Amino acid sequence: MPTAPTPFPLLSTDRLDLIEIKDTHAADLLRLFTNPEVTAFYNVVPLHTTADTLRIIGMFRERQREEAAIRWGIALKGQQEMIGTIGFNSYTKGRKGVIVYALEPAYWGKGFITEALTAVLAYGFHTLAVNRIEAEVMPGNVASEKVLEKSGFLHEGLLRQWLYWEGKWYNINMYALLQADFSTRHTA
Template identity: 50%
Template sequence: MFPRLETDRLDLVEINEDHLKDLYTLFSNKEVVRYYNLLPYKSLTDGQKFIDWYRTRFEEKLAIRWGIALKGSRNIIGTIGFNNYTYKHKAQIGYDLQQAYWNKGYISEALNKVIGFGFENLEINRIEAEIMVGNTASEQVLQKLHFTKEGVLRQWMFWNEQYFDIIMYSLLRNEHC
């Protein structure tokens, strides 16, 4: 069963076909995908691929991704979760949010809840975040939550016929407040 998480202002829910329009709104925005290895969505079909991929990865116990909804809403304003994880070892976290909801503390709030879930329920020891150079907003969120900047992985990502430098951040279980 997919775990539902709650914070003071948010519900973290399973992403399903009811969220196709929300995913399109999120990922068709060029500013949202600017630091993402994802081209802007062109149709609702792109959202279905996202749902199918994460649903399969969850069933295989390899990843988990929640939709971020304002408390009591059925619509999602973003997504968050572990793009991949190894039980009792490590996980790679990722998150995104519709531009209209930026700078309101929603990602920090959701991230804190998901981090706790990873350490407690998946018994993860290390959570990694890979940030494209230039994504200062994401870096600030990670620093606020006590992630450690480990360094720059030069030309680590090859996507859309380009190389990108990636900044590696991590948080260990014994560092989590």
């Protein structure tokens, strides 16, 4: 017998609401993932139309229903317009998750991703009970590396030809944060 769907977990911080990405956010997502500054270090399925974006939103919903991934829209407090996304591209409850995030350039350098990341990490470690959260960062994405290091992630090394995307191999820097390290940082 199927279980009743659970409500999407809304999160909030001092300045942000982490919201469910709905069909009404298609234009926001299209704007975000067609910006070359955003996608310079972010391999994303090419989006050209609202229909493309609606398929991605449907995929987000399906992966969340399957308890395989969860993605939040990032909105300024009290607003519904998305300025970015954050979440687990994949996770296995009780084991590990892989974090991803993207933010519109107008909001870079203001601490928004670090703030959103802290809330999502807490959700991952406490609600999903993962022990390890990984972040795969393309070499050259210095801003993302700084966010991760500020959040307690450790650089574990370069994974050579780790990612194959659109006919090309990419090296990836692996960052990781363990639940014990997060708890130590956030109970002191």
